[in-house]
Amino acid sequence: MDLEDLSEEQRTVKLLRMNKGLITKQKVSSLPAKLINGGVAGLVGVTCVFPIDLAKTRLQNQRGSQRVYKNMMDCLIKTVRSEGYFGMYRGAAVNLTLVTPEKAIKLAANDFFRQRLSRGELKLSVFQEMLAGCGAGMCQVIVTTPMEMLKIQLQDAGRLVAQQRPMLHTVKLGTASPVLNCSYSVGPVSSTRKVSAIQITQELLRTKGIQGLYKGLGATLMRDIPFSVIYFPLFAHINQLGKTSEEDDVPFYWSFISGCVAGCTAAVAVSPCDVVKTRLQSLNKSANEDTYNGVLDCIRKIMRKEGPTAFLKGAGCRALVIAPLFGIAQVVYFIGVGEFLLGQTPFNLYSV
Structure with a gap:
């Protein structure tokens, strides 16, 4: 229907809707705004959930016969006691540095592929949405793999020290006396050699090159x-x-709920893959821990020695990490923090 055929009131409403549609298109097509949104979302989200992510890494890496932590809360309590409050943020600097490009690539790539696949259509099919997500996942590993590699080394250092500590305090009292195994509370571990992400990166590049x-x-x-x-x-x-x-x-608030539900569901679904990835990327292992020669070898050894339930280690922690992380990410992204900072669109918390 042409605008001339409408009443003045109907014409005004339609023009407002058309203008709103143009603003929405401008918001979607602004790449700098997307990058800002992804970066801010990543920084806020990682800061909030990083201690839970540390617990997830340590739970996934411990073997059945060498359990140091019973569950997530036990891991966090022991970490604070032995390494101090900031021990829960081991490896956070790596994530905070690289999460901005990682989230920016992930969110922007998904929007890019959705626009390309839509070909002017208003709605994508489920298959097209899955293809867009696949493309986003492939793009993000450029940053994700080195980030996860460095983060895991730093996060898992405290577990290895805690695992070895009881052996250091084994004392023999005479020939007739039994061996007393005493695990003393020694406070923050002072003997642990502090290794930075830069040192790990330099060593990997020196010994194995960029593929390290x-x-x-x-x-x-x-x-x-x-x-x-x-x-x-x-x-x-x-x-x-x-x-x-x-x-x-x-x-x-609905974007937040949607991000939490979708993130939690996807996190639990791929948790077995996350366990395999964490084991493969852990360079420092204790004397009794297995080494792996690739994905298939890792899967076989975990299945044979620890059973199928080992593939769900840390699944609860991972869900607790991913759910708020992506909830926060989507709120920042859909509110339009980037657009607001660039002066493109109004900063609006509620639908109008």
């Missing part, structure tokens, strides 16, 4: 591609349920 930083690339792809294939379509459909009409935006 990409150890576990196959396992990372095996985790991140299915994650993105599940997460992005699921988020899009759950988020769509929050719309009251085609013209209205989704309220920020």
Whole structure:
């Protein structure tokens, strides 16, 4: 229907809706705004959930016969007692440095592939959404693999020290006396050699070249591609349920809920791949821990020695990490922090 055929009131409403549509298109097509949104979301999210991520890494790496931590809370309590409060943030600097490009690539790549696959259509099919997520997952591993590699070395250092500590305090009292195994509370470990991400990077580049930083690339792809294939379509459909009409935006709280639900679901679904990736990327192991010669060898040894339940180690922690992380990411992304900072669109918390 032409504008001339409408009443003045109807014409005004339609023009407002058209303008709103133009603003939305401008917001979607702004790459600098996307990068800012992804970076801010990553920084806020990682800062909030990093201690839980540390617990997840340590739980995934411990073997059945050498258990140091019973569960997530036990891991966090022992970490604070032995390494201090900041021990829970071992490896956080790596994540905070690299999470900005990682989240920016992930979110921006997904939007890019969605736009390319839509070909002017208003709605994508589920298969097209899955393809867009697959493309985003493949792009992000450029940054994700080295970031995870360095983070895991720093996060797992405290577990290895805690695992060896009881052996250091084994004392023999005479020939007739039994061996007393005493694990003393010695406070923060002063004998632990502090290793930085820069030192690990330099050593890997010196000994193995650039491929040293990409150890576990196959396992990372095996985790991140299915994650993105599940997460992005699921988020899009759950988020769509929050719309009251085609013209209205989704309220920020619904984007948060959608991000949490989709992130939690995808995280649990790919948790076995995350266990394999964590084991492959752990360079420092104790004397009794297995080494692995690739993804298949890792899967075989875990299945044979620890059983199928080992593939779900840290699944609860991972869900607790990913759910708020992606909830926060989507809120920042959909609120439009980047657009607000660049002066492109109004800063709006609620749908209007």
